[in-house]
Amino acid sequence: MKLESKIPEGPLAEKWTKHKFNLKLVNPANKRKYDVIVVGTGLAGASAAASLGELGYNVKAFCFQDSPRRAHSIAAQGGINAAKNYQNDGDSVYRLFYDTIKGGDYRAREANVYRLAEVSVDIIDQCVAQGVPFAREYGGLLANRSFGGAQVSRTFYARGQTGQQLLLGAYSALNRQIANGKVKMYNRTEMLDVVVVDGKARGIITRDLITGKIEAHSAHAVLLCTGGYGNVFYLSTNAKGSNVTAAWRAHKKGAFFGNPCFTQIHPTCIPVSGTHQSKLTLMSESLRNDGRVWVPKKAMPGLKSQEAMKLPESERDYFLERKYPSFGNLVPRDVASRNAKQVCDEGRGVGSGLAVFLDFTDAIKRDGEDTIRAKYGNLFDMYAQITGENPYKGPMMIYPAVHYTMGGLWVDYNLMTTVPGLYALGEANFSDHGANRLGASALMQGLADGYFVIPYTIGDYLATIGWNDKVGTDHPAFKEAMDGVNERVTKLLNIKGKKTVDEFHRELGHAMWEYCGMARNEEGLKKAKKIIQDLKAEFWTNVNVLGGASELNQELEKAGRVADFIELGELMVDDALNRSESCGGHFREESQTPEGEAMRKDDEFTYAAAWEYKGDNQQEALHKEELKFENVKLTQRSYK
Amino acid sequence: MKITLKVWRQKDTNSKGAFKTYQHDHVSPDMSFLEMIDVLNEELTHKGEEPIAFDHDCREGICGMCSLYINGRPHGPLQTTTCQLHMRSFTDGQTITVEPWRASAFPVVKDLVVDRTAFDRIQQAGGYINVNTGGVPDANVIPIAKKIADEAFDAATCIGCGACVAACKNASAMLFVSAKVSQFALLPQGQVERKERAEKMVAQMDAEGFGSCTNTYACEAECPKGIKVTNIARMNREYFTAMLSSYQIETKGGGD
Numbered sequence: 001m002k003l004e005s006k007i008p009e010g011p012l013a014e015k016w017t018k019h020k021f022n023l024k025l026v027n028p029a030n031k032r033k034y035d036v037i038v039v040g041t042g043l044a045g046a047s048a049a050a051s052l053g054e055l056g057y058n059v060k061a062f063c064f065q066d067s068p069r070r071a072h073s074i075a076a077q078g079g080i081n082a083a084k085n086y087q088n089d090g091d092s093v094y095r096l097f098y099d100t101i102k103g104g105d106y107r108a109r110e111a112n113v114y115r116l117a118e119v120s121v122d123i124i125d126q127c128v129a130q131g132v133p134f135a136r137e138y139g140g141l142l143a144n145r146s147f148g149g150a151q152v153s154r155t156f157y158a159r160g161q162t163g164q165q166l167l168l169g170a171y172s173a174l175n176r177q178i179a180n181g182k183v184k185m186y187n188r189t190e191m192l193d194v195v196v197v198d199g200k201a202r203g204i205i206t207r208d209l210i211t212g213k214i215e216a217h218s219a220h221a222v223l224l225c226t227g228g229y230g231n232v233f234y235l236s237t238n239a240k241g242s243n244v245t246a247a248w249r250a251h252k253k254g255a256f257f258g259n260p261c262f263t264q265i266h267p268t269c270i271p272v273s274g275t276h277q278s279k280l281t282l283m284s285e286s287l288r289n290d291g292r293v294w295v296p297k298k299a300m301p302g303l304k305s306q307e308a309m310k311l312p313e314s315e316r317d318y319f320l321e322r323k324y325p326s327f328g329n330l331v332p333r334d335v336a337s338r339n340a341k342q343v344c345d346e347g348r349g350v351g352s353g354l355a356v357f358l359d360f361t362d363a364i365k366r367d368g369e370d371t372i373r374a375k376y377g378n379l380f381d382m383y384a385q386i387t388g389e390n391p392y393k394g395p396m397m398i399y400p401a402v403h404y405t406m407g408g409l410w411v412d413y414n415l416m417t418t419v420p421g422l423y424a425l426g427e428a429n430f431s432d433h434g435a436n437r438l439g440a441s442a443l444m445q446g447l448a449d450g451y452f453v454i455p456y457t458i459g460d461y462l463a464t465i466g467w468n469d470k471v472g473t474d475h476p477a478f479k480e481a482m483d484g485v486n487e488r489v490t491k492l493l494n495i496k497g498k499k500t501v502d503e504f505h506r507e508l509g510h511a512m513w514e515y516c517g518m519a520r521n522e523e524g525l526k527k528a529k530k531i532i533q534d535l536k537a538e539f540w541t542n543v544n545v546l547g548g549a550s551e552l553n554q555e556l557e558k559a560g561r562v563a564d565f566i567e568l569g570e571l572m573v574d575d576a577l578n579r580s581e582s583c584g585g586h587f588r589e590e591s592q593t594p595e596g597e598a599m600r601k602d603d604e605f606t607y608a609a610a611w612e613y614k615g616d617n618q619q620e621a622l623h624k625e626e627l628k629f630e631n632v633k634l635t636q637r638s639y640k
Numbered sequence: 641m642k643i644t645l646k647v648w649r650q651k652d653t654n655s656k657g658a659f660k661t662y663q664h665d666h667v668s669p670d671m672s673f674l675e676m677i678d679v680l681n682e683e684l685t686h687k688g689e690e691p692i693a694f695d696h697d698c699r700e701g702i703c704g705m706c707s708l709y710i711n712g713r714p715h716g717p718l719q720t721t722t723c724q725l726h727m728r729s730f731t732d733g734q735t736i737t738v739e740p741w742r743a744s745a746f747p748v749v750k751d752l753v754v755d756r757t758a759f760d761r762i763q764q765a766g767g768y769i770n771v772n773t774g775g776v777p778d779a780n781v782i783p784i785a786k787k788i789a790d791e792a793f794d795a796a797t798c799i800g801c802g803a804c805v806a807a808c809k810n811a812s813a814m815l816f817v818s819a820k821v822s823q824f825a826l827l828p829q830g831q832v833e834r835k836e837r838a839e840k841m842v843a844q845m846d847a848e849g850f851g852s853c854t855n856t857y858a859c860e861a862e863c864p865k866g867i868k869v870t871n872i873a874r875m876n877r878e879y880f881t882a883m884l885s886s887y888q889i890e891t892k893g894g895g896d
Binding site for chain 1: 668670671674678686690700701704705760768770780782789827
């Protein structure tokens, strides 16, 4: 099968406008004849479901949480980028495009990224119209800040809880369509398979998490807006429920998986406190605007915040400011994380040894405690709550943690996967961030896909197939898929082994973090592959899932998800092994510059890897989508 | 730390529940309350006893999914979400009673899990501004005084966890509903549908079986996001104004 990116012809700035004109339209009176399934209700899913409902399509939306408002987009803190240039500081659509392409270490499509920058301005207008309370200046206009390595102030924010406010905006738009009868919402319902007939996605199989009932839903198109797979590492900043199952089921039904090894390790998280740790908490990257990152020049094992206050300036190493004078503490996430790891590997870590300081002393001296409280109050409170320490009185301790996955289902310019009629939006797809995502770009991409891309591109597909081209749930393929899901549930419950689901998940996470985390090498990756294969075999003979199939059974839910994470883990390792260059968040120790920075191999690896599932325990097949750069020149990223 | 847990166990909505006591000897003060239950659940699984069902997701205090009525208080002794409550807030040897939210509008699903879809239905009744995607004015066309924007933001931070209902002796949802009514009543974008919104959301709140407000302020005291009862006062004003000049009369106006 040949990968067709469907990138439109023509100059970069005109591609999307032209493409929108060339896309087929569905007659307004015919829209009600089409059914669309949306899985996931985060920024991408809620905005897509609401927008498609507004257009007149019949939408069924699904989420595994008890309410669509709980989707993990809600936890995004820092902000959302948009090329509004309200600050008159030289921003433009082209600059946002350029920064995003460069930030992604030249492993994303030019056309997609340009479109993202282009529609970013519409997102802000839309959210304000919905009543999203963004931060404002005293004159009543919107406030901006510089964020995560950007040299312009283009980030819109709502204190430290921008994701919450944007999601509640999208949730309100979704609620409006639910009230209008255009969206039917299924809470506490998990998608467990995609149904493909005659090569097209025709529906999904779900499990009602309260009654355990397995059900079939058919539609003309299926949208997966199911987020990322960071929980493959067990410890991550993702919500506990975030999982890869929907995407992985789709992958097994023919959707190629793009760049699975591209994961983002976020530099500013609260360090691990013990073996009971169930998840990690991110402190917004915006903290790096005012906080200075440092460790002692000489190793001082166990150094605590209070003692650190007494350490003279001359004995401190502000390593980011030292190594990257022009970007300082605002270097992109991959660079900041790797440097934190490096100083800790040198033995200069503080606290447990796996932590560096993030110090606000100078900012508080300069701006006053009240100003700092107004900017970051909720983050400081959160830090105090979790660690039991007061961050106004001594530096915070931070350490990198898995936060986001740039990889995901491969999609073309229309956001369609390699299965016709099956789309992937938001973090679930692989498209716009290349090998590293810049801060405040995830919210932008989720909403761009849902509000402003899919409403256009889906029409083209639907108009092409016609409303008659639908398969009902009475088709044997639905029955077959339901039987498959039922069998799997029964199998998991009947193993009755000795280990809990979490024990398997922690072992998987440990192997992934150790060998496929911030730094990777061939030897480690090969070791990880073996560990994961063994773990998979053990899982299916020794996992212990109590309770029944026809009831709320949270262990059963977790077991299904962990089984899929194990398989995904192996594919991530394969992808990381194949890509012997370093780029963005993917750092191969074999490929670095003399200064220890990531070194790309553009001659060999200027492509997106798209993996094809070949059957149980079979090596997946690699397809390559060559990336063509017609507008930007590939350079080695430098933030010095 | 060692603690004794008295946990409400209930098979499903229609079964009768009861407290079950567990001795938990492996508690670290750095654990969150939910991590403490995770550890217990793994122990139970190893013993062949079904783990305790409880709602949770983000574990960073923002999704609003975790609940738990701990020693007679929603989300326990601190004014925070249960996921942000750490065991250092308890003492060695303490007995801790854990119940689900108690309100007839929040039926128990299993153990500590309750059904809060009534909150969604109240939002669906009017918790939005009627705008479609696209075709909206530039964001800076609507200046909003910082003071107003900040006040609207304070109301908008509600996480929909239901602690206000659980805290209230009448199981009233006034704080939850008033937070959304206030956000839009304050903002210029919300003015057009201001009256209709208040009427519809209050009507749905009543239909769901939530109780009345008798001004005890227990909701504010327990709200993990510090939503103020002044929002309830504002909603009352909005509601009475709406009732006195009902939107139905206004929309009939003009013409004949």
